[in-house]
Amino acid sequence: MGKIKRLSKKFKKKGFEYEILQRIGKIIILRKRRKTREGMIIGYEVIKVRSMKDITTPRGTFYPAHEIIPSNEQFGVYGWAYEHYENAMKKFNKLVNR
Numbered sequence: 588m589g590k591i592k593r594l595s596k597k598f599k600k601k602g603f604e605y606e607i608l609q610r611i612g613k614i615i616i617l618r619k620r621r622k623t624r625e626g627m628i629i630g631y632e633v634i635k636v637r638s639m640k641d642i643t644t645p646r647g648t649f650y651p652a653h654e655i656i657p658s659n660e661q662f663g664v665y666g667w668a669y670e671h672y673e674n675a676m677k678k679f680n681k682l683v684n685r
Contacts, residue, residue: 591638592653600656605632609679613637616679618672631675633682634666 594615597606603619608631610616617632636654643649657666669675 590652592651594636594654594656611683614679614682616675631669631672632666633669633675633678635682637665 594607597604599605603621605617605619608616608618613636615634615636617634619630619632621628634656636656639650639653639655641650641652657664662668667675667678669678
């Protein structure tokens, strides 16, 4: 396994634009945004970043080792969603100071 590719500072997933606001070790606070007809949806996520090893799919596609964010099913264990930045920062600080 080579060097693990870190999450990009900005990325898109499931119609949302994500931006890393702060990172300490494996703990990250993200802002997520999406435009809708009604306006802009803004939320925050605090996540524990995990890593995936190099993988080659059955069809032969190679994916190098990289960091991953939690799936929807993993929220509550590796990720938490917040409407307000202040609440997200409380969780972020709690995880960092463990």
